[in-house]
Amino acid sequence: MSLELKKRIVTSFFLFSLLILMFSYSFIFIISLMIIATITWIEFYALISKIFKKNSFKDKLKRLSAKGVSLMYLLFIVFLILTNLESRNFIFFTLMISIFSDIGGLTVGKIFKGRKLTKISPNKTVSGATGSLFFSILLIPFFLSYLNFSNMYSVIIYTILISIITQLGDLFISFLKRKAVVKNTSDLLPGHGGFLDRVDGIIFAVPMGILLLNFF
Numbered sequence: 001m002s003l004e005l006k007k008r009i010v011t012s013f014f015l016f017s018l019l020i021l022m023f024s025y026s027f028i029f030i031i032s033l034m035i036i037a038t039i040t041w042i043e044f045y046a047l048i049s050k051i052f053k054k055n056s057f058k059d060k061l062k063r064l065s066a067k068g069v070s071l072m073y074l075l076f077i078v079f080l081i082l083t084n085l086e087s088r089n090f091i092f093f094t095l096m097i098s099i100f101s102d103i104g105g106l107t108v109g110k111i112f113k114g115r116k117l118t119k120i121s122p123n124k125t126v127s128g129a130t131g132s133l134f135f136s137i138l139l140i141p142f143f144l145s146y147l148n149f150s151n152m153y154s155v156i157i158y159t160i161l162i163s164i165i166t167q168l169g170d171l172f173i174s175f176l177k178r179k180a181v182v183k184n185t186s187d188l189l190p191g192h193g194g195f196l197d198r199v200d201g202i203i204f205a206v207p208m209g210i211l212l213l214n215f216f
Contacts, residue, residue, distance in 0.1 A: 008191030015189070015198065023092050026085065033081060036195055037074050040203065043185040043196040044070050050180035077203060080210045087213060089146045094209035096143070097136045097159055098166040098202045104128075104135025105167065121174040129167060136163040158212065165208050166201030173200035 022029040048066040052059040081091065108131020109124070117124040136159050149155040173196060177185065184193025192198055 004191055006191075011189050011191050015192075019095070023088055029085075030082070033078060036199070037078050039188070039195045040199055041071055041074050043194045047176055047180050047182070047185055047196070050182065051176065074203070077207050080207050084210050084213070087210070089143070090148075090213060091206065091210065093139070093143045093147060094162055094206050095202060096139055097162040097209075098205045100135040100139055101132040101163045101166040101201065102170070104131040104133070105170075107131060108134070118171065120171050120178065124171065124174075132167055133160060133163050136160070158209075161212070162205050162209055166205045169201040169204030172204075173197075 018032060022032050045063075045067050048070075049063055052062040052066075084091065105124070105128040109128025112125070112127035112131075114125050114127045116122060117126050117129055137156065140155055140159060144152075144155060147155065149158065173185075177183070185196040186194030188194050189198060
């Protein structure tokens with residue numbers, strides 16, 4: 001087992017343990033949410049600064065705009081989550097869909113490889129995208145009794161939508177990283193990169209999931 005893989009496993013165990021604690025204790029949830037949101041915003045702004053790094057008025061304006069829009073967006077996510085804490089099982093399910101989408105994409109993509117999904121991220125494949133959907137759907141039997149979906153079709157459609165949104169969010173951040181010519185947004189999480197590298201799909205999937213809550 002390579003050193004990098006060992007780091008990834010240890011960090012994954014830490015992150016999963018933190019996730020369990022967050023959904024077990026409200027005060028840990030709120031404090032962790034604020035810290036992660038702050039770090040994610042700092043990493044995003046650092047990424048944008050590498051893309052628009054010139055001192056021209058145009059690039060300065062773009063950096064300022066990105067700073068403002070990203071900050072408002074993250075505050076919007078935090079507000080949505082904190083005002084929907086009574087739907088904690090639903091939020092946890094959405095997070096797990098995003099996590100399993102990443103795991104499925106990585107696992108199936110490495111095993112089957114095949115046709116590239118897009119030029120934005122050369123490592124993404126059609127088989128990986130299919131694996132993301134498949135792994136996400138595997139979660140349904142474990143969460144169905146804890147959720148208030150009207151019928152099985154609703155939970156399947158919801159799961160597929162969240163998985164797709166997660167993958168699109170991942171591709172968007174990958175596009176920005178490619179523009180900035182960086183592999184990771186930071187090195188805070190050994191084996192994983194930065195917090196933004198881990199929550200790239202989640203920051204789009206969770207708010208969309210909460211907004212879809214009443215619909216489903």
